[in-house]
Every structure is written in structure tokens, then in C-alpha cells.
Amino acid sequence: MASCTQEIPPLKDQLASMSAVTATVQPVAAASLITVIIMYMTSRIILGWGRRNTSKNSGNLPPGTMGLLPVVGESLQYSRPSGRFLPAAFISDRIKRYGSLFKSHIFGVPTIISTDAKVNRLILQKEGTLFKSSYPRSILSIIGMHNTTEIHGHTHKVVRSVILNVVSSRIRDDKVISYISEEIIQRMNAWDGQIVRFQEEATRLSFNLVINQLMGLSNIDDAHEADYLFENLQMLVEGLLCVPLNLPGMTYRRSVQAKTKVVQLLQKLIAKKLRRPATEMNDILDGLLAVEGGTLTREVIIDVMLGVTFAAYETTARVLTLIPKFLGDNPHVMKTLQDEHFRILGERACTEKITLTWDAYKSMTFTEKVVKEALRLVNPGDIVFREAMEDVNVDGYVIPKGWKVMPCFSPAHTDPTIYKDPLSFIPWRWNNKDTNNFEFTPFGGGIRQCAGKELAKLELSLFIHHLVTRCSWEQSEEDAMFKKGLPIYFKNTRRFQRELPPTSHRLEDQKVPSSLSTLA
Numbered sequence: 001m002a003s004c005t006q007e008i009p010p011l012k013d014q015l016a017s018m019s020a021v022t023a024t025v026q027p028v029a030a031a032s033l034i035t036v037i038i039m040y041m042t043s044r045i046i047l048g049w050g051r052r053n054t055s056k057n058s059g060n061l062p063p064g065t066m067g068l069l070p071v072v073g074e075s076l077q078y079s080r081p082s083g084r085f086l087p088a089a090f091i092s093d094r095i096k097r098y099g100s101l102f103k104s105h106i107f108g109v110p111t112i113i114s115t116d117a118k119v120n121r122l123i124l125q126k127e128g129t130l131f132k133s134s135y136p137r138s139i140l141s142i143i144g145m146h147n148t149t150e151i152h153g154h155t156h157k158v159v160r161s162v163i164l165n166v167v168s169s170r171i172r173d174d175k176v177i178s179y180i181s182e183e184i185i186q187r188m189n190a191w192d193g194q195i196v197r198f199q200e201e202a203t204r205l206s207f208n209l210v211i212n213q214l215m216g217l218s219n220i221d222d223a224h225e226a227d228y229l230f231e232n233l234q235m236l237v238e239g240l241l242c243v244p245l246n247l248p249g250m251t252y253r254r255s256v257q258a259k260t261k262v263v264q265l266l267q268k269l270i271a272k273k274l275r276r277p278a279t280e281m282n283d284i285l286d287g288l289l290a291v292e293g294g295t296l297t298r299e300v301i302i303d304v305m306l307g308v309t310f311a312a313y314e315t316t317a318r319v320l321t322l323i324p325k326f327l328g329d330n331p332h333v334m335k336t337l338q339d340e341h342f343r344i345l346g347e348r349a350c351t352e353k354i355t356l357t358w359d360a361y362k363s364m365t366f367t368e369k370v371v372k373e374a375l376r377l378v379n380p381g382d383i384v385f386r387e388a389m390e391d392v393n394v395d396g397y398v399i400p401k402g403w404k405v406m407p408c409f410s411p412a413h414t415d416p417t418i419y420k421d422p423l424s425f426i427p428w429r430w431n432n433k434d435t436n437n438f439e440f441t442p443f444g445g446g447i448r449q450c451a452g453k454e455l456a457k458l459e460l461s462l463f464i465h466h467l468v469t470r471c472s473w474e475q476s477e478e479d480a481m482f483k484k485g486l487p488i489y490f491k492n493t494r495r496f497q498r499e500l501p502p503t504s505h506r507l508e509d510q511k512v513p514s515s516l517s518t519l520a
Ligand code: HEM
Pocket: 133, 148, 149, 160, 163, 167, 214, 308, 311, 312, 313, 315, 316, 319, 379, 380, 381, 382, 384, 385, 442, 443, 444, 445, 447, 448, 449, 450, 451, 452, 453, 455, 456
């Protein structure tokens, strides 16, 4: 009887003590030990898997499937490529099957996916009370465990205000506007005649802007250091594309190594900056170093810098890359843009050195609609991650405490009941459209809404200005192909290999100025 009441040590401890003697056991015993370890780990995974599926409210979980395999779940299906401008095939298939709120298991974790604008609004607006920002570990292992998405409450507030202050002072500074214009012209010249290089140039443009104007890393006085940072960040981004699979393959490993190199370089640059005599706060790095008397740890500062750089350049570059296609597909949009931008240039020849100002930018009213329309279709920030802080009731279902929640924006952006002819590029649709209703959320929403959205819109508008006023626009053969939006434009580029559907639409269906009807 005594043996029955004797406390059995947890399996974990048994394994620990067993492992201490493995050096002396015979091979057969070692094999048994490995079997026990595998059984233990499998049971942990399966029990964990089962527990997550049987929360006290599991009867009310949204519909959906978790995939056959623990850990992998439905990640393989999620990663299946789908047509551009539409929600991922995984998402649209499940909306058809289960409705706008469903469960799945992706990025290595059980997740509730929300595609409904009203539910997304609730999730984003209840940040800090019902939900909190929380990205899967598989993503954080690449973009940093302490980046803005993982800091909360007071610290998030102060870090966010540093970023917002720098962004809002920069965009109103005409010197910065000139800097962006010159970068754009330089990049356009670099791509001239080699259209397939355009994506690379667009990416480098956005990267340079963030590094030089926001981060305070203009102390990268060695051009090789900037190239090194850029190349490693690009590798890091490639790794992110493998993350949904949650399988640490070659690309993923290379990406994690690239992250280590980026962190080392950022450490070096911060040390360089700290040796410089103190000046007033003027960039994000200065601001982060000064937060509450220097209380932010170096780890947090580096992850925030890395996270903001990544959030800023990759997203904007994707939209930049597709704008020429939209304009090529829709000559009447191009023509209206040209009217607007040549009016801004006035009498000046387009070969003159152009100095645009904040006021000129604010007068680009049609361009603003073109930017919105491009953001609606490209959706570079299509998904965000949250975690339920308690069981939350939504539309008769329960999102259990601790579960990841993934609001996904592209289904609303391409919903024909919200946007007539949703896959066509129609800037005029924004003429009188309300954008404060969470049906248009390219920059997310709530207290974590994109802190760089005004800068992104400025960069995209200035890019459009220089693109549509280029003198060489119709001159070279490749430019002409580019204008038509031929697939060659995307050939050989890594991320936009698939042929893109046309985004043109029939003019007579739209309310366009009568002066343009001749273009139809
Ligand atoms: C077209 C370009 C961009 C798109 C589509 C975009 C999209 C987004 C989205 C959807 C979020 C919300 C993430 C979440 O809720 O978890 C976000 C956050 C953020 N973005 Fe952007 N972004 C863009 C450009 C930029 C730029 C240029 C910057 C430069 C400063 C930037 C900095 C940030 C930061 C710091 C956050 C985190 C805000 C916070 O947690 O308070 N983004 N972005």
C-alpha cells in the first residue's frame, strides 16, 4: 500500500534523472530512453493540442478545422499561393465554407481568423482591454521579440509617441520632401532601361528614406554598411515568407543568421551615435535613447529599430512596385494624374530641378485617391495578430482567452457589396466615400494604427509625381512596355512572379469627368 501513496515524480523530472545516467547505459537502454522522450514530447504536444481544442467554451468556438498534424496545423494550406489583389486562397475558401469568422492552426498556433470589418473594428479598438497585440513566436524570432508589436501599456505609448513625433516633423519639412524627391529621381535613373530592376530600386528607395530620415542612421558613413544592412534585411524578409510553414528550413535559418548580423550592425551604429556630442532629439534613435532618462534597454531599442525599418520599407515598396502597373492598365487615370501634376509644375519644364513643398503635396487631391486605391488592392499590411485577454463573445461564438486572433483586411477591401467592381482600379470611387468605418484599413486601426502612414502616403504621392511627369515616359521601348503593364515588367522579380490580372475597367460604368470620356 505504501507504494501506492508514494508520490510519483513528474515525468519531466523522471526524464531529467534518467538523462543523468545515459552515459553509462547500454545502447538498448539508450534507445528506450529516446523512445520515452519521443513519447513524452508527443504526449505533451497532443495534450496541449487537445487542451487548446477543449476550452471550457469549446462548444461555441467558431467553425473551422485545425489541420491533421499538431504544430503544422493548416500552415501548408495557408501558404498556398493565390491570385494577387484577392485575399489568399486559404482565406477566401474558408469564408465560403465557414463564414467570416473561423478557427484554424497557422504560424504554429491555434488562431481565430476574422475577416469581417465590424469584428475587426472591435478587435482593433479593444486593444489593451479585450485583446492585446501578440505576434506568433515564429515571426518574432525573425523581427525581434521586443519589437513594437510586443510592447504594451505605458512603454508602447512612449515609444509610439517618439515615432509619431519624428514622422510628423519630417513630413512637413520641405527639406525632407526635397530629399525624398531626389532619392526618387536617382532611383528612377538607376532603373531606366532595365525595368526588371525596378522592384529592387523601389525597395532601396523606401529603405534609404527610413534609414536616413527617420532612424538617425545617417551616421552609416560607410556605404558598404548601408548595403550590408539592406542585403541582410532583405534576407530577413525572405525568411518571413517561410514562417507560416513553421518549418525552419534553409531560408528560415539564413534569415535568422541575417537578423544576428543586422543586430550586430545596429549595436555598432548605436555605439557610434552615443559617442557623438549630444544634440536635441531629432530622430527615432535619439528619441528612444532619451526615453525616460535612458530607461529603455538596448535590446528593446534594437528590436524597435529593426521592427520599424522592416514595417516601413517593405510595405511601401510593395505599393510603389505596383503603381506603374495600375497606371499602365488605366490610361485615363494616368491622364488625370498628369493633368494634376503638370498643373503643379506650372510653367517649369520637367527637366528643371523640381522643388516640391508640403503645400504642393497637399494640393494633390486626385493623387490621394490613387494612393488609397493602390493601398486597397495591394494590401501590404493585410494581417495583424492579437491575443484574447479573456473569453470574448463575438457573433454567438467564443474567442477563448489566450488564443491568437488574426484580423485580415483584404476580404473587406475586395468585397463587391462594399466596393463595386472591386478588382478594378477606380480612384474616383473615393470621391465621396467614408473611410472612417473600418471597411478600409490598410494601416490597421485603434491605438496601434500604423505610426508611419502619413510618411508612406507622402512617399507614394511624390513617387507618382515624378513617375507621371517623367520626360522620357513615352520615349524608350521599355518604358512603353512598362506603361502597358506587360508581364515582362515583373519577370525575374522574386515576389511578383505570377502574372497579374488586369485592373482596368469600363469607363462608362464609372463617374469620371466628361473631359476624359474621349479616352474610353
Ligand atoms: C504602405 C505602407 C505601410 C503599410 C500598408 C503599413 C501597415 C501597417 C499596419 C497594418 C500596421 C498595424 C500593425 C498591427 O496592428 O499590429 C502598422 C503598424 C506600424 N507601422 Fe506601418 N505600414 C506602412 C508604412 C509604414 C512606415 C513608412 C512606417 C515608418 C515609420 C511604419 C511604421 C509602423 C509602426 C511603428 C507600426 C506600429 C505602431 C504601433 O504599434 O503603435 N509603417 N503598419
